[in-house]
Amino acid sequence: MDIMFRTIVSTATRTAAAAKTHHKGLPASETPKTVQPPTKSPPRNHLFVRVDPYGFERPQDFDYESHEEMMSEYLAVLRRRSVKWSKLLHGNVKVEKNIKVKRYVRKGVPKEHRAQIWMAASGAQEQLEKHPGYYHSLLKNKHNAKLEETIRLDMHRTFPDNVLFRSSSESCLQTALYNVLLAYGHHNNDVGYCQGMNFIAGYLIIITKDEEKSFWLMDALLGRILPDYYTAAMMGLKTDQEVLGELLKVKVPAVWHLMQQHNVMWSLVVSRWFICLFIDVLPVETVLRIWDCLFYEGSKILFRVALTLIRHHQALLLQAQNLPDVCERFKQITHGEFVEDCHTFMQKIFLEPGSLSMASVRKLRQTCRDRIVAEEAALRP
Amino acid sequence: MSETYDFLFKFLVIGNAGTGKSCLLHQFIEKRFKEDSNHTIGVEFGSKIISVVNKFVKLQIWDTAGQERFRSVTRSYYRGAAGALLVYDITSRETYNALTNWLTDARMLASQNIVIILCGNKKDLDADREVTFLEASRFAQENELMFLETSALTGENVEEAFVQCARKILNKIESELDPERMGSGIQYGDAALRQLRSPRRAQAQSAQECGC
Numbered sequence: 214m215d216i217m218f219r220t221i222v223s224t225a226t227r228t229a230a231a232a233k234t235h236h237k238g239l240p241a242s243e244t245p246k247t248v249q250p251p252t253k254s255p256p257r258n259h260l261f262v263r264v265d266p267y268g269f270e271r272p273q274d275f276d277y278e279s280h281e282e283m284m285s286e287y288l289a290v291l292r293r294r295s296v297k298w299s300k301l302l303h304g305n306v307k308v309e310k311n312i313k314v315k316r317y318v319r320k321g322v323p324k325e326h327r328a329q330i331w332m333a334a335s336g337a338q339e340q341l342e343k344h345p346g347y348y349h350s351l352l353k354n355k356h357n358a359k360l361e362e363t364i365r366l367d368m369h370r371t372f373p374d375n376v377l378f379r380s381s382s383e384s385c386l387q388t389a390l391y392n393v394l395l396a397y398g399h400h401n402n403d404v405g406y407c408q409g410m411n412f413i414a415g416y417l418i419i420i421t422k423d424e425e426k427s428f429w430l431m432d433a434l435l436g437r438i439l440p441d442y443y444t445a446a447m448m449g450l451k452t453d454q455e456v457l458g459e460l461l462k463v464k465v466p467a468v469w470h471l472m473q474q475h476n477v478m479w480s481l482v483v484s485r486w487f488i489c490l491f492i493d494v495l496p497v498e499t500v501l502r503i504w505d506c507l508f509y510e511g512s513k514i515l516f517r518v519a520l521t522l523i524r525h526h527q528a529l530l531l532q533a534q535n536l537p538d539v540c541e542r543f544k545q546i547t548h549g550e551f552v553e554d555c556h557t558f559m560q561k562i563f564l565e566p567g568s569l570s571m572a573s574v575r576k577l578r579q580t581c582r583d584r585i586v587a588e589e590a591a592l593r594p
Numbered sequence: 595m596s597e598t599y600d601f602l603f604k605f606l607v608i609g610n611a612g613t614g615k616s617c618l619l620h621q622f623i624e625k626r627f628k629e630d631s632n633h634t635i636g637v638e639f640g641s642k643i644i645s646v647v648n649k650f651v652k653l654q655i656w657d658t659a660g661q662e663r664f665r666s667v668t669r670s671y672y673r674g675a676a677g678a679l680l681v682y683d684i685t686s687r688e689t690y691n692a693l694t695n696w697l698t699d700a701r702m703l704a705s706q707n708i709v710i711i712l713c714g715n716k717k718d719l720d721a722d723r724e725v726t727f728l729e730a731s732r733f734a735q736e737n738e739l740m741f742l743e744t745s746a747l748t749g750e751n752v753e754e755a756f757v758q759c760a761r762k763i764l765n766k767i768e769s770e771l772d773p774e775r776m777g778s779g780i781q782y783g784d785a786a787l788r789q790l791r792s793p794r795r796a797q798a799q800s801a802q803e804c805g806c
Binding site for chain 1: 611612629631632635637664666
């Protein structure tokens with residue numbers, strides 16, 4: 214697995230500071246032997262330029278010019294952040310919750326520290342240390358055949374556009390993905406396996422390069438950070454879709470009216486956003502920056518992202534003439550420069566939607582949940 | 595951008611996970627097999643104009659996620675569907691056994707007059723077949739469904755499935771079905787031919803509930 218990573222990790226994202234700590238925490242055998250010197254811009258016509266640093270093939274219509282332009286600025290940011298993070302951490306694995314770290318997280322966790330920060334901030338590290346061997350014992354126990362089959366059905370349908378997940382690739386991550394999902398399904402019987410979890414586990418494996426860490430991060434996300442999105446009734450998902458609607462009613466009323474006018478249910482346009490935590494919706498780097506905040510600050514961040522996307526593209530959305538048009542435009546707003554430039558986008562999500570307190574989100578969740586429960590009860594014969 | 599058609603039908607594609615619903619839709623619209631794609635989350639959407647018995651019909655097709663728990667989300671889209679492709683995989687008895695559940699949902703939640711065509715997909719994998727043609731056609735007959743075995747891979751019977759379903763709906767419009775009934779899943783198009791019904795009725799179209 215590591216060979217593949219070493220080959221495809223773009224030299225462009227490595228920096229002098231990053232190189233020193235790169236792959237820190239991995240077993241010695243996995244540590245890259247050679248450290249590449251930092252480069253200022255992505256190499257042109259590089260063999261692997263068609264594949265991004267995470268193994269995803271770039272789409273046919275990928276705009277290399279504007280990507281390079283964006284990256285040349287972003288790399289300077291990454292270098293600066295990397296130095297700052299190295300100073301902040303200097304070997305320390307504990308991540309405190311304070312204003313300074315929060316600011317640091319919002320400005321982006323460097324790739325080389327990402328696994329460590331996610332583990333520490335989410336409490337996954339603590340759980341892993343408290344339960345040594347638990348993950349492997351889940352895999353050794355007898356498995357639920359139905360669960361196995363459901364997971365297996367999605368193996369070839371998880372990131373077929375990623376070279377690391379291709380069954381033809383010699384370092385295929387499908388086994389790791391299967392193991393993490395199977396272990397989690399047995400660990401949390403209420404959830405088992407829900408489509409969407411495969412994408413989440415996939416990203417975790419790409420970032421941590423470690424099954425056990427990915428498992429505990431899943432546990433943190435699904436068990437503590439997110440509401441019950443993936444349980445059989447999907448109540449948390451239904452609730453948060455309605456909460457987004459309520460927030461828009463106040464913050465972007467014109468779009469709220471548009472949705473009413475065309476009779477568009479929120480689930481139609483945003484269920485993917487919540488279920489996949491923006492995977493396969495927004496560009497990879499942008500998703501990872503969102504997840505930095507998700508692990509550190511919690512699920513509120515998902516509303517910030519959704520509100521920013523919608524508010525920023527209000528004019529475009531309001532031109533929609535009918536329901537399919539609304540759907541199409543909701544897809545359009547997740548592409549393009551605005552979301553590709555992840556650093557600026559992440560600054561925007563804390564400015565554009567205005568204030569959003571956890572207390573008000575909690576209150577809205579309660580109201581919406583009560584409403585849905587009442588509606589569903591009324592529908593039952 | 596202007597599209598001319600006589601009718602617009604809302605269609606659903608339903609059935610268990612992994613039966614090839616999205617691939618059928620992709621084959622129908624793009625005329626090729628969709629290789630290597632992520633599975634559907636929630637609902638996806640596609641549309642195509644076809645010509646059936648001298649009429650241009652725009653199909654607006656809602657492709658749904660097949661996993662059981664997504665049903666509580668996807669069921670909300672059933673309302674007002676005029677037609678549906680009910681898909682199972684001929685190499686998986688489990689997907690065939692689930693048909694009754696899907697059928698109950700569709701009949702209960704979509705339009706009363708919904709026209710459903712049963713599609714036994716993955717016809718190309720005949721060697722691994724677990725459901726015979728005869729058995730499925732009996733089931734179709736008992737439940738008043740049209741029936742075809744399809745292959746999203748080769749394209750066999752894919753277009754036919756959509757067209758046959760649309761043709762049956764058109765026939766129904768000529769005989770008993772009133773497109774202007776609330777939730778019929780049918781709208782008049784811009785072609786304004788509307789010879790099937792009296793012109794007087796066409797005026798009512800703006801009052802229709804469905805904005806799709």
